[in-house]
Amino acid sequence: MGSWASEDTERDGGQAVGERRRGGRRPGAVLAEADGLRAAAGAVVADHRGAVEQVRAAYLGLRDRLVADELGAIPTARLRDVTEGRLRVGALEAAGLGTVRQVAEASRYTLQLIPGVGAQTAAQALAAAGQIARAVEQTVAVRLDVDRQDPLGTALVVALQRLVAAGPDARRARETAERVQAELEPLVVAAQPARGVLRGLFAGRERRARAQAAVERLEKVLAGFGAQDVPVLLAQASVDLLRPPVEAVEAWTDFELRSADYYGVLGGIVEEAGTELAAAEGFLPEELSDRVRAEPLDDTHCRVSLRGYQAFGARFVLARKRVIIGDEMGLGKTIQAIAVLAHLRARGSTHFLVVCPASVLINWTREVESRSTLRAYRVHGQEREAALAEWLREGGVAVVTFDGLRRLEPAEVAEAVTVGMVVVDEAHFVKNRAAQRSRAVAAWVERVERVLFLTGTPMENRVEEFRSLVQYLQPELVPEVRPDSAAAGPVAFRKAVAPAYLRRNQQDVLTELPEVVHVDEWEEFSPADLAAYRSAVAAGNFPAMRRAGYADPADSAKLRRLLEIVGEAAESGLKVVVFSFFRDVLAAVREALERRPFGPVDGSLGAARRQEVVDAFSAVSGHAVLLCQIQAGGVGLNIQAASVVILCEPQVKPTLEEQAVARSRRMGQVRRVRVHRLLAADSVDQRMLDLLRAKGRLFDDYARRSEVAESTPEAVDVSERSLAELIVEEEQLRLAARADETAEDGGPAQDGASSADGHPSASARR
Incomplete structure (x- = not known):
């Protein structure tokens, strides 16, 4: 017998003499590890396949509904075109079947009950309707509409969320799991005689030799997988793929934040309908x-x-x-x-x-x-x-x-x-x-x-x-x-x-491109803007902090980026609307633009005059720029001519931004809207985004825990004044800490953000 079989048959005090193979572990231990890794790999493959099938089923449900909607808008008379005029549709129309959808959803028996429709006509009608349906399937674009959020769209978003949350590692884990299965399966089969003494006894010398070689190979393969952290990858993937589905509102919110990731995952699962291969290439x-x-x-x-x-x-x-x-x-x-x-x-x-x-x-x-x-x-x-x-x-x-x-x-x-x-x-x-x-x-x-x-x-x-x-x-x-x-x-x-x-x-x-694509444009303060920002922080002047990025228009990083975005839009003949909370910021933008912009639309204009300005802006053929104070331009106006929106600074109330962008999202907009939000790194802009994105956590920290906050999500909010005070205080402390670090390193202290006793200034505490 081979070494492992003979060793296991020798007994000394009830213990196997061959606890380990020469130069390696016991065959049983190696096979047990291989079995465990195979099981983990099989679970990942099955779980990923299940998640993918869930997405595919939800996609097909939504696609079929969209196809049905399209067919419902196609008159029955179009069936004649498919049959080159051979199909007589008069009887179908007389029976109330006015659309291709109605014909496609009817049975042959139902059609034959219509006077003047025989078996051949019914078969021709169904075949023609099916041909049109297949053509629509090839062209219909599945769009997830955050404004509609119907059950079919929600089912797809929730199904996608699991794979999006798991990230690309889930797909890589599945591919790795398939490789694990492919490599381990034949080795485990060959090593079966090594599982026990009896198997070894009845295997024969040649099979025992092959089994021993398979065990040795298995040990090396398992060591390689371990070095690559494959067990960890598979375990994490299982955790990610087995998470329970999130609530619909959470899935839709996540979709709004990173819709590109959702469509990216969807495109990897189903063929992207409506996208011509030649154009995509x-x-x-x-x-x-x-x-x-x-x-x-x-x-x-x-x-x-x-x-x-x-x-x-x-x-x-x-x-x-x-x-x-x-x-x-x-x-x-x-x-x-x-x-x-x-x-x-x-x-x-x-x-x-x-x-x-x-x-x-x-x-x-x-x-x-x-x-x-x-x-x-x-x-x-x-x-x-x-x-x-x-x-x-x-x-x-x-x-x-x-x-x-x-x-x-x-x-x-x-x-x-x-x-x-x-x-x-x-x-x-x-x-x-x-x-x-x-x-x-x-x-x-x-x-x-x-x-x-x-x-x-x-x-x-x-x-x-x-x-x-x-x-x-x-x-x-x-x-x-x-x-x-x-x-x-x-x-x-x-x-x-x-x-x-x-x-x-x-x-x-991008046939499914969401109606709004948000882009955060991060810039660094110029020296002059940074000095203005520090001065505003020291004074506890929240509005001045928010518009410090435009303190020196001649050297403003935000303004430079704004001009680049406008220039790119001009190259493509797109209209742009620029929003800011502050009139002096809009004045700086107006001064910097070479072509005279429309507006600004602000509180000084009456409603009729505002609409006149917007109408004149919309009537321009090609590129134009409209300036709007966000409080005035964000409500009551239709600016669907604009497909590029620039927000000069983040707003304290997210609804202000949403209302402003909605002015360009209304019916009649023929282009997707791209929203650029100009932000200064390490500033009030970053603090505002961090806090507003975690409103619930902020409320908990600032207003203490309460049953109302925990049981009523819509009550989790912070007043504009409270938010401003909190941000001012945080920025004063942050800049003071930075100044202290600089001073400890031997550099000049430039705090200017705290009073002489080192505490936040009185304006921040008010």
Whole structure:
């Protein structure tokens, strides 16, 4: 017999002599561990399949209802078109079957009871109705409507919430579980004779030898899974997937906060109806599309589920190496870039560089760290050198401005590390190759194998600008791009420049795009704005704190970002409405805009005059800007002409923002509304968002626990005055603490936020 069988048959005082195999554990222990891991893997696969099937069933229920609604709007006469006029529908219409839905829902027997309708006509009618229904199924877009929240939509949102909450790790856990099952199953079967003495005795020498080899292999495989933390991953996935369904209100609230994640998960489960594949792939030539789709994409380091078109975009970048992604604003160019960086990190690259305007520097660092496991470093400002040194030492994504790039020598960096990829956001900023920023970008592009340019500006009508950008990436393509290249239209242009350019439009790929997409634009105070902010905090002046970001309009980061958003909207011919609580902020915006805006609509205007201003704004063909004081413009006006909304600062009452945005959401709005909220990091803006997002917890902390607060959720609220006092006090304490830390480090103390005795100023306590 083999060693483990003979050892187990020898007895000494009732104990097995062979407690362990030579060089390893007892076979029974190895198999028990394998059985446990197989069971855990099987549970994850089953639980994930169950969650997916629940989503699919809810989706089909909602889709079928939408299809029925569509069929209910199609007259029965259209059945003639399907049958090339052969079907006589007069009898059907005379019997009250006026829509295709009514015909489709009828049985053949019911139709044959209608005078003038025989078996053949009934069969033809049902076949024609079925053909139309299938066509509608292929085109209907399933949209989750937060304003409707009917049972079918709620069932889908609740089903999706479980997978969204579990995150991409749930899908990865299922894939890992399937791999565990595939690897362990044959080894466990081969190792069966090792489960006990009797099995070993009757197995025969050859099977015992194979069993011993299988046990040894099992032990190594299990050790490998353990090193990869597979048991932990599977256990966590089981916990996530077995959580009880949340309440409908919680699911809908979560959907409103991150609808893109919900649609991303849904798109991974069901085919995205209404999305034309050619449009989702930017009308690339078929041969190139096939190569791109075959490109592997490792999302191990991603924390977000990619939509189909986003995954294609990431694969395009990986396949072509040096390209421009020119997707329309709002399609997730940043997420696609991060997906590429995450893939390269999984394949061994460690250092990456992102170049962007200063106005989106914070957004990039936040997106990288929230959407991936990569670390982001802001190589900018006073901490520039420290951030650069840490990036070089630890790896990750260095985010630098165009001006900052000029001080980052590629040759010096190349001596220390290999940069796996350079991403240039708002790449049209370097269209002038003679500019200093352009020369800095060119120096880096020449040294790095993989380069991605991002721009939301459509290149089809900017051929010379496009030629300039392609010159950086694929100069051999420039002769193919002639001044008249755009004359044949955007699709022909994209096919001609396909090796270097990918662009998709919202209407082509986001058929279910929610009516409102919220974007938080985080900026840093300029020195002048920061000084004004600290002065306002010291004085306990809450309104001055809220508008400190515009204290110095000539150097306001918020105002710069606002002008960029307006400029992007102008490029696309979109109308913009700008809201602020403060008249002086609107005055600063008005002064900064080159084209004279409409308004401001504020409390000084009567209702009739307000509507006249809005009507004049709506009557303009193409781009225009309307300024509104949020208290005045947020109520009673229809501004559905605007599809871009800018909020200059967060509001104390969320309902103010909701009412203002609702002015652009009304019936008649033909575009999705994009809401940009301008925020200053480490300021009253951040405090307000943190507190308002956790109103319940805030009430508990501020007003103490009460049965009313716990039993009546709608009573959990905080007055504007209480919120202002709390935020002022927090900011005074925070800045005072920072000043104390600076003083302890030997630097100048700049508190200005507390009185001489170190306590918050009297204005904060009032």
